[in-house]
Amino acid sequence: MKRHLLAVSTAALLAACASAPVVEHSKMTGAEIAQIDAVLKRDFRAKGQAKMTRLEPDAVQRECNLHADNPPDSVARSLQEAQLKTIKYPSDSLLGDWKNGRKIAESGRGMQWNEKPANPGGGGCYNCHQLSPQQTSHGTLGPSLKGFGKTRGYGPDMQRYAYGKIYNAKAYSACSHMPRFGHSGSLSEQQIKDLVAYLLDPKSPVNQ
Numbered sequence: 001m002k003r004h005l006l007a008v009s010t011a012a013l014l015a016a017c018a019s020a021p022v023v024e025h026s027k028m029t030g031a032e033i034a035q036i037d038a039v040l041k042r043d044f045r046a047k048g049q050a051k052m053t054r055l056e057p058d059a060v061q062r063e064c065n066l067h068a069d070n071p072p073d074s075v076a077r078s079l080q081e082a083q084l085k086t087i088k089y090p091s092d093s094l095l096g097d098w099k100n101g102r103k104i105a106e107s108g109r110g111m112q113w114n115e116k117p118a119n120p121g122g123g124g125c126y127n128c129h130q131l132s133p134q135q136t137s138h139g140t141l142g143p144s145l146k147g148f149g150k151t152r153g154y155g156p157d158m159q160r161y162a163y164g165k166i167y168n169a170k171a172y173s174a175c176s177h178m179p180r181f182g183h184s185g186s187l188s189e190q191q192i193k194d195l196v197a198y199l200l201d202p203k204s205p206v207n208q
């Protein structure tokens, strides 16, 4: 059976630090969505920088909810095209410093209610991905990224894909459960470049 997370913003999940409501279903009706929405609004407490607006799905999340994260191909394609347009690529190199990238990947800080909005947050990539052999623990919601560059290639196309995927995962998979780090503003351009280096620098532990 497939498990679907209701697509509330990841910021809300990170901020509330509570487990997301998990719904077992193959299709969602408008009434079911409204019911879940009401429970979220009832139980979520706005605090610090975590405001109620974090519960508002944007257009793509709304569409994914309606289709239980499995929209028809034509819908998925047009959602992805719209998300692809949101990606802002740096004008210079896409490869930052893998050592910083590692720290960002292994940090789960940022966006919590009690943190200052200006403080740089982490990516928390370990929550869903295996990255380097030295990692003590990792989640498995996402695929293992161990050896990412070594197996997929280190070239400019792969760098552009990795940057875009981290910036806005929904540009490549409309109803992806991976947070849209650049799009949401939770990671800066430099932080995303450092993460690209962590994935794609041949010297990075990810590729050892």
Ligand code: HEC
Binding pocket: 105, 123, 124, 125, 126, 127, 128, 129, 141, 142, 143, 145, 162, 165, 166, 169, 172, 173, 176, 177, 178, 179, 181, 195
């Ligand atoms: C909440 C879980 C989650 C988090 C956190 C997360 N990801 Fe993902 N990621 C996924 C899932 C699920 C997929 C595969 C489905 C898809 O394409 O979206 C994925 C796919 C990817 C891919 C594409 C893999 C491929 O084979 O093409 C890359 C690269 C990636 N993630 C990097 C990252 C990085 C770097 C971070 C931290 C900044 C991160 N992810 C954080 C869930 C997550």
